[in-house]
Amino acid sequence: MKRRKGFQAFIVLAAAACLLLTAGCSPNLLVFNTAGPVAEVEKRLIIISIVLVSIVTIPVILLLFYIIYRYRDTPDNTAPYRPEWSESRLLEIIWWGIPIIIVGILGAYTVRDTFVLTKPQAKAGPPLTIQVVSLNWKWLFLYPEQNIATVNYCQIPVNRTVEFMLTADSPMNSFWVPQLGGQEYTMPGMAMRLWLTANKPGDYYGTGANFTGKGFAHMRFNVAARSDLEFNNWVQQVKRTAPALPDRGYAELAHPSIAEQASFSSFPPELFRKTVVRDGGMYMKKDPRKKAQTTETKHNHAH
Template identity: 60%
Template sequence: MNLKPARKFLKAACAAFALCLAVFALSGCSGKFVVLDPQGPVAATQQRLIVLSAVLCAIVIIPVLAILVFIVWRYRDKPGNKAPYTPDWHDSKLLETIWWGIPIIIIGILGTYTARDTFALAKPPVSDTTPITVQVTSLDWKWLFTYPDQHIATVNYVQIPAGVPVRFQLTSDAPMNSFWVPQLGGQEYTMPGMAMQLWLQADKPGVYYGTGANFSGKDFAHMRFDVEAKPQAEFNQWVSSVKQTAPALTKSGYEQLVQPGTSEKTLYSSYPDGLFDDIVNKNGGMYMHHSSAPGEPGESSGTSATGATGTSGMTDMPGMNHH
């Protein structure tokens, strides 16, 4: 048996693996891996799930790769190889128990922790402060953020108070997209006619990278935004400054904003009442809450999206096709 092609392939694979490691190491020197740099309780919980998943996968992958190397070496075609040859071998109860039992155990462990944390993250992070609400609308190719309690709006920029749970309500007035702030938590989709919900929190002041994580057209790469967390007092000052210095977002201004195109960071001192509800309703009008029970923190924000009652997780809106 000619082993030269196999040896060449093995050398090429080793070289490629070494190159990947070098790129990985060099990129690590120039900056942080934001997904593995949690700056809030939601991201920290999700990072633990990532680590757990990696460890459980390694329990399978490493032994399988080691057995593969052993089999290739042990049963190689070489004169004098005394490896046992058993062409009539049918089964082994021990081996079948191992290769079925271990994956079942791993899936059970991973499923248990994933379900536990998923239900826990559907509620606001534990905090002794009152949550705030930020409504998010993905457009072509920009992000509109409205603050129902402060009644201000921003484009491609979010400011939140540090240490305060933030309820992001998400919809789209354009193709489906995905709202993602890696250091604060996982992504959540934005869809026309649907208002989704995502709880996030920044533990300390800082500027966090946000982006659209879904292909949505030719300028989707420009759908980036900064999430700036500041102490509560500085956040309040910022809100007051925006109200005093920024222009208002009018209905005609929104109609221009919704047109396809990119945009720079923009601040607005006010916006039309019920704008977020109007955006949702004109595209179908379904609210997906994933919310806590009525009366828990964050259940009052002054809009129909956050004022819904019940624990079913969904509220029918006017104009919705109930069939």
């Protein structure tokens, strides 16, 4: 009876410790409060990972408390003493077989979802391209189709796939909007691609996830998801009211500093591509028509 009460006390103590450690965790964690299909797939993968890992961790934690109590060094302990015991095939199969099965299941889900997320998740109209340049310590968003630009915020239409093309004109960083999807690196000389979609209107928190110096804490931005009508009205308002961003303005913006939200009615042509190439890289999204035009121009010059 005493042994059973002691074991129950250990279980209660372990549960209390878990509650204490998780007391500061909010139920509305951004990664679980999803607002898009990409984030939904990733949330499902996180939940599957938690469940599979718990199959190992919870029994191990409970066994730890049980072993501490059962084999404690006290005069009244009746646990068997077997110094010649060396192995158990059953236990070997359990503690090697279960992790192997879990890794296999988790790997299958991860591979499947990773390949799913390499393609657009929504098919409502053509994707909206937004070019993103991470700077010290701010984010620049370029809209090549609309010929406008913003700093530390961007606006996107709801239920429309957004193709974020990412690069850096500063140390490497990481672009992350937790409620819309996972993070993607921004690197000098490279143009990375990230597909995201918002399936409901709202303002979503975005941030840089790589430490880049003293202004790192200010590398936050806001993603406003609005209806198509509101998005088009916003574009027209920026074109009418915001100043232009010339080459000199971009050079000043690229200087390490902390900036507030800003809008620009235009920006230098091919600013994103020139930024990537200037840092020694090549534009990721190759256009075969441009290649054909370049080849034709060389051919004409040769003649």
